Amino acid sequence: MDTDLRPSRPWQARIRAVNAANGWAAPTGTGEWREIVTRLALANTEVAEAIEVVRRRPLDRPHLAEELADVVIRLFDLGEGLGIEVLGQDAHDVTPSGSEMVAIGLTDQTDTTGLVVALGIIGARIARPIPAFTAPERAPAMSALAHDIGVACTLAIELAGCLGLNLRDAIDSKITLNASRGFHHGGKAI
Secondary structure, three states, X not given: OHHHHOOOHHHHHHHHHXXXXXXXXXXXXXXXXXXXXXXXXXXXXXXXXXHHHHHOXXXXXXXXXXHHHXXXXXXXXXXXXXXXXXXXXXXXXXXXXXXXXXHHHOOOOOOHHHHHHHHHHHHHHHHOOHHHHOOHHHOOOHHXXXXXXXXXXXXHHHHXXXXXXXXXXXXXXXXXXXXXXXXXXXXXXX
16 A cells, blocks of 8 residues: 555645645745644644544544544645655655564554554654754754654554555545635634
């Protein structure tokens, strides 16, 4: 399923165009550290929403696919704003660590705790660069940020694959929905 999202640049451009049309900006450089941290935190709110889906039984697979799509959409949008191809054919290495992949791959689809752990690993990877950005003079190199958001997307894709979720279609559907929502939908500031 990962190959359906590689290369990610066409997906990213589509997401950024919809978000821009709806009035949502994206940071364009590591100097915009507050905006980057905000976007990473918002991606983690999508992880939290996925955790809430997992905690309800029976598992609502389409809703979980939608929340995982939201995670990837947020990270693809951030990547596009920063000029990063998150999942390129020959771009930076976005291979998760062995322990991350083992934890995701060993997720018991019937076990709430296992799914929450897997989602927690994705959230931890998204949050990984945040402390460095809180001291702007120590902002990580773009390549380090690219690696972390790429790995987080790879983990979300892997989890969706383990669960038999069609993440590509969920992302496509969510982009289409977002295109119809209008300027600053939801009454939110960012």
